[in-house]
Amino acid sequence: MLWPYLYAAPAVGAMAFAFGFPLVQVVRDSFYAGSFDSPIWVGLDNYRGVLADPAFRESLLNNMKLLLTVPVMLGLGLAIALVLNDRIRGGRHYQAIVFLPYVLPATAIGIAFSFVLQENGVLNTALRKAHLGVLAQDWLGNSHLAIGSVGALVVWQQLGFAVVVFTAALLALPPETAEAARIDGAGWWQLQLRVLVPQIRPIIELLTVIQVITVISWVFNYVYVLTSGGPGYSSSVMELYIWRSFSNGSNGTAASVAVMLLGMAGVLIGLSLWVRRQAIAG
């Protein structure tokens, strides 16, 4: 049979073009410096330069700091899903509202957050009105707080995703186990933590891996509109570092960071495929 090959060919071709070609090319670019018209072979110099650059280290560290959003988001998401799972009245409406932020454009939402969080923005004005002026901070301009503000935005937007995934997983559980535990006299908390949560553990693990990939490699949008990586590089992330280097014409530098990011993502993607297999098998 020939037709399946013909039918699959456009997809294979498109994937080769959009993924295969740039993945190979970016690795090559990372060993060269200068403009794309007259590249100069520099071996590993781009990598050495990047690793010695404090701005890169700061960006990498910020990606690591954003990892803290993962437990916050999953914990909160799980709590909401468990409450919704109690067949609470209006549960569907609650879920619809909680999921809404996840579909909205991060650019528009990020701009709104930047107005809320800026020095004389809504949050500080509200705090001062409530005589809590001591709590007012320069949420975006203070180099210690800026990445935390980015994290808050990430949690705000992605929380609904965790809620929906967990709700679906809880709904798919056989009701008998929970029923048996209830008959055995298990309290509400016991039921949640000892019976329900362990059963959806594979899904929790899979979502953890997915969210780790997200905060390592998919947060450009949030950072760009909220702080542009500032002040200085204090809230920059690897993606933003790539973008800045590339905009300055340091193509080799940008490519070498892209390769490192790809390496990290690759490990995580491998992990996710493995966890996914476990989740489906379980």
Next chain:
Amino acid sequence: MRTTARHGLVRLLSQHAFLLIICLSALYPLWFIASTAIRSNAAYQLDPTGFPRHPTLGALRTILFHQPLPRWMWNSFLVTVSSVAVSTFVALLAAYAAVFGRFRGHRIFLSTSVALMIVPPVTLLIPMFVFMVNAGIVNHLQSVIIFYTGLLIPFAVFFMTGFFRTIPQELIEAAASEGAGPFTVFRRIVLPLSGAASFTLIVVQAIWVWNELLIALVFLQNESSRTLMSGLAQFQGRFVTNEPLVLSGALISILPVVVLYLSGQRFFVRGLTAGIGK
């Protein structure tokens, strides 16, 4: 007995209170965007937390009639429709071939798709940009359409194979044994069954393209070729002291998504969580 009833009531109330707080924080930024977009800049600067007591359409009018925003919306619309249409069609064919044609290497093809779903686009950006420069289409919508189409395909293939596997193989075999060719089977049997699944896929992809910023920012750098998201990012820097104006742009970019969400919420939920499901 009475204490357990009271316990139940306390738990019920605290559960609702908890969910209400979560929902209010989910909705607050939307309220902030919508309520600020209808205030005058003077009123906003005087008190950013205030209620829109004297609503005005001034900012919305400015942004729609004296700024390039309608052009950017049109660009976003064109980019979204073309890349989603092409990627959906290409993925439908490939998924059909992988599930019912079972060509050699279809397993590798499918696991490659799953792996590519999570490749960060920023790592592909630089070679792609150089390619677009050489092809002479930087600052033309084609450049992002081509790239988006390619980026969408792995998820689309993954999603449609998942759905096609639920179609009984006998149905296809019966039609084929009656002499129907593969394209006839595809058009007469598979496509009509895939309505809801295709629609879900289209919604998810459309949202992704509509919301994308990084690639649009790099590939489309002149005023008339921007998409809505990269245009908004420009507004943010250009009108730093006119929040109502910038937020009315944000409001306009959000509205189509919210309308689509309200009209077909289940499609969103099903499609966007598909990467996780079984």
